[in-house]
Amino acid sequence: MQIELTHYLLLTAVLFAIGVMGVLTRKNLIVLLMSVEIMLNAVNLTFVAVARYTADLTGQVLVFFVMCVAAAEVAVGLAVLIALWRHRGTMHMDSFRLLKW
Amino acid sequence: MELLRHIIFWLFAVLTVGSAVVVVFHPRVIYSAFALLFTFFGVAGLYVFLSADFLAAAQILIYVGGILTLIIFGVFLTAKITTLDIPHQTHQRYVALVPIVMIAAGLFTVVKNTVWPTAPLPHHPTTQVIGELLLTKYLVPFELASILLLAALIGAMRLARYYRKRED
Numbered sequence: 001m002q003i004e005l006t007h008y009l010l011l012t013a014v015l016f017a018i019g020v021m022g023v024l025t026r027k028n029l030i031v032l033l034m035s036v037e038i039m040l041n042a043v044n045l046t047f048v049a050v051a052r053y054t055a056d057l058t059g060q061v062l063v064f065f066v067m068c069v070a071a072a073e074v075a076v077g078l079a080v081l082i083a084l085w086r087h088r089g090t091m092h093m094d095s096f097r098l099l100k101w
Numbered sequence: 102m103e104l105l106r107h108i109i110f111w112l113f114a115v116l117t118v119g120s121a122v123v124v125v126f127h128p129r130v131i132y133s134a135f136a137l138l139f140t141f142f143g144v145a146g147l148y149v150f151l152s153a154d155f156l157a158a159a160q161i162l163i164y165v166g167g168i169l170t171l172i173i174f175g176v177f178l179t180a181k182i183t184t185l186d187i188p189h190q191t192h193q194r195y196v197a198l199v200p201i202v203m204i205a206a207g208l209f210t211v212v213k214n215t216v217w218p219t220a221p222l223p224h225h226p227t228t229q230v231i232g233e234l235l236l237t238k239y240l241v242p243f244e245l246a247s248i249l250l251l252a253a254l255i256g257a258m259r260l261a262r263y264y265r266k267r268e269d
Contacts, residue, residue: 003107082179
């Protein structure tokens with residue numbers, strides 16, 4: 001039995017579901033950012049796997065753009081997080097409810 | 102040879118998924134951050150396995166060298182281990198399982214019911230092709246990505262800077 005594209009796709013599905021689990025269940029802002037990174041990595045891995053099995057390198061180029069956006073997202077997200085920490089002194093998601101209805 | 106490929110693939114797969122589980126479920130933030138290191142390394146190993154050599158290097162450089170360092174700095178700057186204010190546990194675990202199972206089942210069904218190309222293509226270096234694609238077909242998105250990074254850089258500095266209150 002060879003390792004096929006299905007193996008990679010199932011692996012990334014599991015990885016993505018774990019990331020969603022983290023976003024839904026954790027209340028710590030930093031762990032939320034990390035879970036988003038896991039989801040982005042799962043999608044990147046899907047792109048690379050499909051690019052490999054269809055001989056089209058467009059998928060790998062797209063991974064670059066995803067990496068760029070992920071870097072920007074983490075930089076701005078952590079800046080927001082540090083500003084929030086300075087103003088509120090907490091990391092708990094439930095304490096940031098100014099924009100909640 | 103085939104057995105060796107299987108062993109390496111499953112090693113990286115288990116490393117990636119296992120450390121991702123640790124990231125999500127470990128009560129201490131710093132442990133999560135370090136487990137994320139292993140997730141990124143596992144994904145980089147799978148990139149090598151998929152003969153995406155340049156992307157594997159970029160994964161190590163950008164994710165491990167940049168993003169993870171930034172996250173660990175974020176942990177150091179904010180989380181005081183001694184205070185009880187930081188939430189440690191997962192919340193509403195069983196309610197969250199419903200959308201998780203739905204997402205996973207949907208993805209699994211799609212993967213199982215689609216006819217995918219089966220034979221992997223022979224390995225060849227990807228750097229040159231990626232470079233040509235980035236500078237010809239994807240030139241505009243490439244420039245837009247650099248503008249995005251510049252804007253994120255300036256915005257992050259503006260947000261995270263400490264402004265001292267004026268006396269007057």
